Amino acid sequence: MTSSAHEGAQGPHHASGAAPVALEAIGIVKRFPGVLANDDVNFDIQTGEVHTLLGENGAGKSTLASMLCGLYQPDAGRILRNGVPIELPSPRAGLQHGIAMVHQHFRLVDRFTVAENVVLGSRDLSFKLNRRELNDAVAAVADTYGLPVDPTATVGDLSVGQRQRVEIVKALYQGAEILLLDEPTAVLVPAEVEKLFENVHAMTQTGKSVVFISHKLGEVARISDRVTVLRNGCVTGHVASKGQADAKELARLMVGRDIDLAAQRASHPIGHEVLQIRDVNLTMNGVNVLSNISFNVHEGEMVGIAGVAGNGQRELADVIAGLLSPTSGTISIGGAMSTDRGPIAARELGLAYVPEDRLGVGLVPSMSILDNLLLTRDRNIVVDRASVMPEATRLIDEFEIKANGPEHMARKLSGGNAQKVLLARELSGGRTATKLLVVCSPTRGLDVGAIETVRRLLDDARSAGQAILLISEDLDEIMSLADRVLVIYRGAIVHETPGETASLEKVGAAMAGLTQGSA
Amino acid sequence: MRAPFRLQFEQRTETPKRLGILVPVVSVFAALIAGALFLLATGHSVGDTYSNMLSDGFFSSTGITDTLGLSTVLICTGIAAAFAFQMNLYNIGGEGQLYVGMIGATWFGLYFGENLPSFLMIPIVLLGGALCGAAWIAIPAWVRARLGTSEIVTTLLLTYVAASLVNHFIYRSGSYFRAPNTMFPQGRQVPDSAMLSPIGDTKMYPTFFVVILLSLALHWMVRRTEFGYRIQVISDSPRAARYAGISARRTTVQVMLISGALAGLGGATLIVGSFQRLDPGIVTLGYGYAGIVIAALARNNMAAVIVSGILFAGLRSGGDKLQISTDTPIHIGVMLQGAILLFALGGEAFRRYKIRVVRTPAVRVEVTA
Numbered sequence: 001m002t003s004s005a006h007e008g009a010q011g012p013h014h015a016s017g018a019a020p021v022a023l024e025a026i027g028i029v030k031r032f033p034g035v036l037a038n039d040d041v042n043f044d045i046q047t048g049e050v051h052t053l054l055g056e057n058g059a060g061k062s063t064l065a066s067m068l069c070g071l072y073q074p075d076a077g078r079i080l081r082n083g084v085p086i087e088l089p090s091p092r093a094g095l096q097h098g099i100a101m102v103h104q105h106f107r108l109v110d111r112f113t114v115a116e117n118v119v120l121g122s123r124d125l126s127f128k129l130n131r132r133e134l135n136d137a138v139a140a141v142a143d144t145y146g147l148p149v150d151p152t153a154t155v156g157d158l159s160v161g162q163r164q165r166v167e168i169v170k171a172l173y174q175g176a177e178i179l180l181l182d183e184p185t186a187v188l189v190p191a192e193v194e195k196l197f198e199n200v201h202a203m204t205q206t207g208k209s210v211v212f213i214s215h216k217l218g219e220v221a222r223i224s225d226r227v228t229v230l231r232n233g234c235v236t237g238h239v240a241s242k243g244q245a246d247a248k249e250l251a252r253l254m255v256g257r258d259i260d261l262a263a264q265r266a267s268h269p270i271g272h273e274v275l276q277i278r279d280v281n282l283t284m285n286g287v288n289v290l291s292n293i294s295f296n297v298h299e300g301e302m303v304g305i306a307g308v309a310g311n312g313q314r315e316l317a318d319v320i321a322g323l324l325s326p327t328s329g330t331i332s333i334g335g336a337m338s339t340d341r342g343p344i345a346a347r348e349l350g351l352a353y354v355p356e357d358r359l360g361v362g363l364v365p366s367m368s369i370l371d372n373l374l375l376t377r378d379r380n381i382v383v384d385r386a387s388v389m390p391e392a393t394r395l396i397d398e399f400e401i402k403a404n405g406p407e408h409m410a411r412k413l414s415g416g417n418a419q420k421v422l423l424a425r426e427l428s429g430g431r432t433a434t435k436l437l438v439v440c441s442p443t444r445g446l447d448v449g450a451i452e453t454v455r456r457l458l459d460d461a462r463s464a465g466q467a468i469l470l471i472s473e474d475l476d477e478i479m480s481l482a483d484r485v486l487v488i489y490r491g492a493i494v495h496e497t498p499g500e501t502a503s504l505e506k507v508g509a510a511m512a513g514l515t516q517g518s519a
Numbered sequence: 520m521r522a523p524f525r526l527q528f529e530q531r532t533e534t535p536k537r538l539g540i541l542v543p544v545v546s547v548f549a550a551l552i553a554g555a556l557f558l559l560a561t562g563h564s565v566g567d568t569y570s571n572m573l574s575d576g577f578f579s580s581t582g583i584t585d586t587l588g589l590s591t592v593l594i595c596t597g598i599a600a601a602f603a604f605q606m607n608l609y610n611i612g613g614e615g616q617l618y619v620g621m622i623g624a625t626w627f628g629l630y631f632g633e634n635l636p637s638f639l640m641i642p643i644v645l646l647g648g649a650l651c652g653a654a655w656i657a658i659p660a661w662v663r664a665r666l667g668t669s670e671i672v673t674t675l676l677l678t679y680v681a682a683s684l685v686n687h688f689i690y691r692s693g694s695y696f697r698a699p700n701t702m703f704p705q706g707r708q709v710p711d712s713a714m715l716s717p718i719g720d721t722k723m724y725p726t727f728f729v730v731i732l733l734s735l736a737l738h739w740m741v742r743r744t745e746f747g748y749r750i751q752v753i754s755d756s757p758r759a760a761r762y763a764g765i766s767a768r769r770t771t772v773q774v775m776l777i778s779g780a781l782a783g784l785g786g787a788t789l790i791v792g793s794f795q796r797l798d799p800g801i802v803t804l805g806y807g808y809a810g811i812v813i814a815a816l817a818r819n820n821m822a823a824v825i826v827s828g829i830l831f832a833g834l835r836s837g838g839d840k841l842q843i844s845t846d847t848p849i850h851i852g853v854m855l856q857g858a859i860l861l862f863a864l865g866g867e868a869f870r871r872y873k874i875r876v877v878r879t880p881a882v883r884v885e886v887t888a
Contacts, residue, residue: 323761343764353762361762366755375752375763379745 019046021083022209023068023099023178028077030063037063038074039233045178045209050200052212052220055230056254056447057415061213062104064230065180068211069101070094098177102167104186110156114138114149118170141173146202161192168199172208179203180211185219186445190308190475191512197223215254215447217247218476229253255449263480264459265500270483271299273335274350274436274467275320280329282315282491289315290326290491297436302458302468304482304499306475308511312491313471314356317440320469321353322346334435347376350435352426354442358415362422365411369396369403369421372410377430395424400453416450419443423457427466437461440471455481475511479504489513528872542866543816543823547830550858554851561848568847575844576837583833584721590832591727591792592617595785596810597817597824597831598734599652603778604819605741606754610775612659612674613782614807615681616652620783622688623651624790625696625709625797632710640712645726645787652783653776655681660775664768670775682802689799696797706796715791724792731825733781738821750774782807809835812860831856 024044030037037060045051053061066072068079070088078085081097088094091101108117115138119125135151142149147165155166164184171179181200185193200210200223214220220227227239229250237253251259275297282290290312297303307313318324320331322343330339333349347353355361363372370385370392392406399420403413410418419442427434439458443451458481462468472478478485478499485502487495487510495510497503555565575582596613603610610616627647632640659673688696690704698707715724741747753760753767760767785806790796813831817823838852 321762322764343762347764355762357758360756361758364752364755364759367751371748371751374748375759379748381745382743383745383748 019048021045022047022081024080024083025064025068026078026080028064028067028074028079030060030067030072030074032063036233038067041077041230041233041235043068043228043235045211047177047209048204048207049225050204050210050212050223052214052224052227053230054214054217054220054227054250054254056215056449059215059230059254060233061215061230062182063233065101065182065211065213068094068178069099069180071101095174095176098175099180100171100174100176100178101180101182102164102171102184104183106163106167108155108163108166110154112155113151114153114155114158114166114169115151117155117166118151118173120170122174138169138173142169145169145172145199145206147199159192160187161195164188164192164196165199172203176208178209178211180213182213183215184212185214185216190473193219217250217254217448220250221247231256251448255447257449259448259452261448261452261455261480264455266300266302266462266483268300268463268465270301271465273298274333275469276330276332277320278330280316280319280326280331282312282319282324283327284315288491290319293329293491293493295486295493295496297467297469299435299467300462300465301484302462302470302482302499303484303486304478305469305471305486305488306478306507306511307473307488309473311488313440313473313488315491316488317353317355317438317469317471320346320438321351344431348431350429350432352376352429352434352437354419354422354426354437354439356440356444358418358422359410363410363418366409368407368409369401369413370406372421373406373425376425391428395421395428399424399457416446416453419446419450419454420457423454427457427461434461434466436467436469438469438471441473442470443472443474443477475504475507479507487511524876526874526876528868528874531871531873534870538870539818542869543818543827543863546816546862546866547859549862550855553858553862554855557854558847558851563847568841568845568851571844571847572834572837572841572852574837575840576833576835581721582837582840584718584723585836586829586833587727588717588722588724588793588832589836590829591724591730591788592785592806593809593813593832593835594730594734594825594828595788596782596807597813597828598737598810598821599778599781599785599807600810601814601817601819601821601824602737602741602781603774604814606750606771606774608663608771608775608778609671610656610659610674610778610782611671611811612656612676612678612807613778613785613810614805615674615678616655616779616782617786617807618678618681618685618801619655620648620652620786621790621794621797621801622685622696622786623654623783624648624787625706628709628713628790629695629707632713635712637712640710641715641791644709644713644791645729645784648787648790649780649784652786653780655783656775656779660772660779663775664771678807685797685802686799688797698796704799706798708796709790713791714795717792722793724788726788726792730784730788733784734821734825741821746770746773782810785810809856812856815860816863 021044026042028038028041041064043064053064055061063072067074070091070093073089079088086097109120115134118138119134138151147169149162149165149169155163184196188196204210212223227250228235229237231254273296277296278294280290280293293316305313315324319326322338322341322345325340330337332338333346333351336349338346338349359365364375370388373388373392374383389406396403396406401417401420403417410421413421426437442458443454446454458468470478470482479502482499485497485499485507486493487507489510495507558565558568576586577583596617599613600610624644624647628644631643655677656674659670659677662668662673663670688694689706696706698705715726717724741750749765749770752763752765753770757767809831813824813827816827834855835852838849841847841851842849
């Protein structure tokens with residue numbers, strides 16, 4: 001079934017010494033109303049390599065990939081397959097040339113089995129499906145590349161990582177030689193990322209080519225044979241061979257200026273205890289979500305909570321913020337008990353909380369920046385917007401928020417600017433001055449430039465004496481910012497270590513549940 | 520065969536402001552055109568029918584005052600629906616709350632009317648009606664807030680109960696609401712102190728102005744007050760409301776009670792106005808259901824409900840008069856209402872999507888593998 005492979009791999013564009021060029025794009029131009037998404041872009045992919053397209057959100061990576069797989073047509077430029085010019089009027093034409101894209105948002109039918117999803121869209125199916133044959137064929141493709149999927153499982157029951165595997169198996173089953181993976185790690189937890197990288201290696205070993213689209217510097221440096229950097233629709237740089245990718249240099253090419261993501265620790269001595277958590281347990285629907293959690297955070301200190309998603313982090317944050325009541329145990333903020341007193345009482349004690357979901361939890365999408373600033377504050381019976389207006393203008397200025405003004409709707413902000421609005425509100429204090437800041441995944445999905453800003457803001461808040469609890473799945477972030485690192489696993493703190501001397505191996509092992517006790 | 524062009528829907532990033540007015544206006548005209556097709560098909564003159572209807576509804580001195588008189592109750596049920604819709608609460612039982620509002624207003628009128636002066640009685644009757652309308656929605660509100668039971672089903676079903684209640688109070692002999700000593704079952708008239716006199720020689724009552732002020736006050740409340748702010752947060756993002764410590768349950772109950780009270784007030788305006796008694800004929804008039812259409816046409820904007828309410832009242836009263844003056848069926852007015860709703864809801868697509876005509880490129884020879 002995977003026999004639509006292409007005759008040989010020879011072509012006129014045969015870089016001497018290097019592997020043959022499987023696909024080449026020359027002088028690609030693509031305009032959307034008001035935007036030049038791709039401006040004279042050149043890109044090529046060799047057989048058996050991983051070539052990364054790196055760039056910030058909106059740099060034109062996905063647009064380029066969409067043209068390479070036939071989803072969009074370029075306004076100008078040529079696409080060559082094995083040196084022969086081709087036209088790709090549709091994704092089906094792309095598939096006929098062995099090019100397939102795995103989209104960021106999966107296109108699977110939840111109620112179908114894995115095998116049914118994989119063969120969906122094939123034109124040469126018999127009227128009556130021979131399920132056993134199909135299952136075997138799908139399993140065979142999956143096994144070849146070390147992609148463990150059960151062909152008979154229902155897609156709706158699978159995890160996000162498994163669904164992604166189904167998409168990849170589908171592309172391979174359809175005869176893809178070149179796979180375009182659009183931000184594949186955005187939806188994955190660290191362990192799944194590792195698994196994906198293994199799969200990618202298995203694929204390139206057998207001569208498949210992978211175009212990896214990402215804006216995450218760390219993983220790009222690890223997986224890529226070559227890197228092409230895009231900024232504002234133009235190619236701003238190439239990194240030619242494996243191992244040469246230097247994160248700092250890539251960041252500069254991506255953003256257009258130097259980026260400083262160096263480790264930052266508390267520069268002032270830490271002060272009094274602000275947050276105290278004692279023996280907190282939480283049981284939801286009969287499941288122990290948090291068990292015996294005790295720790296504290298001091299003035300001017302940043303404590304990081306590392307862990308794989310779904311190990312109780314969100315609930316821990318909600319318990320501290322007064323949104324959930326613990327089954328047992330106590331929480332105090334600034335020396336006053338806040339257990340069971342609700343979110344407004346917690347805020348009155350000096351809590352600020354940046355939730356994981358910016359738009360929809362932290363911010364109301366259809367409201368203006370101004371109204372969103374009022375969300376966690378004391379509003380009078382008649383909302384006095386006029387008196388908050390100067391502050392809103394000042395905060396937009398101070399936090400460098402790109403917006404048309406305080407009336408700008410939250411939904412229309414970019415991810416980075418939305419996060420800045422949220423931080424601006426939470427850091428500036430509402431009901432009382434902020435003493436304790438709880439932040440969840442503050443830089444997830446943000447551009448490098450925005451990540452740098454958010455980290456600086458958190459560091460400034462720490463220097464200003466606020467106690468900060470940083471809950472993040474981004475281990476790098478925790479390791480480079482936190483003064484103390486706690487690891488949460490299945491709702492319990494299983495490891496504690498100072499940030500300065502934390503060992504990546506030990507923390508990683510604790511996240512995977514491989515250790516007990518603490519350092 | 521391929522069509523030479525196709526229509527492509529493109530999501531708008533921003534809805535131009537003018538569309539907010541353009542879409543309802545065009546909807547009304549489109550509905551009139553659709554109505555014209557029916558008139559032609561049934562052999563009626565489009566020009567005569569519409570010009571009679573417009574002049575009876577809007578452009579004659581008795582026509583316009585009749586319309587404004589009728590609009591009072593329609594604006595009430597319109598803001599009742601619009602207010603709940605603002606928070607995505609679909610109170611479609613305004614009809615039933617209106618009946619119960621009438622029952623309540625009548626009871627307060629009959630019970631206190633003999634002893635109290637008019638300046639006390641009118642507010643008592645109006646507030647009594649509103650209170651009973653709120654009471655009628657209290658159970659749907661509570662189960663919706665507590666258990667998440669669909670208010671669409673509960674409010675609608677309670678309308679049938681309310682209709683039976685009205686009939687019960689009139690047809691049961693010896694009922695407190697039934698006029699004594701009459702052969703024909705009929706409601707007992709409320710005392711003079713519980714009745715308003717119409718303005719001059721018209722069918723308008725002062726309650727019209729009260730209702731207009733109420734609409735504007737609610738419009739202001741939604742936009743400017745803490746309560747309105749909470750409604751906006753909850754309707755857009757319940758999770759953000761929880762995060763901010765705003766109780767969605769409490770606000771749900773509050774909003775539904777107010778919605779029910781407004782519909783009940785509509786019923787009370789009928790009692791102090793033209794009805795003067797509990798009249799089982801109310802169940803055939805559909806004033807409460809009309810409120811849903813009026814709210815939709817106004818896109819749940821409380822101030823715009825005034826305009827759409829008056830427009831609807833004009834179509835209805837103009838349509839009713841057609842029946843008397845010509846042989847045109849009364850249902851043309853009802854049909855136009857339905858058509859307006861249909862076009863107004865369909866027009867929403869134009870607010871959210873841009874529609875562009877794309878030429879289909881000449882059929883290209885598919886690249887073969």
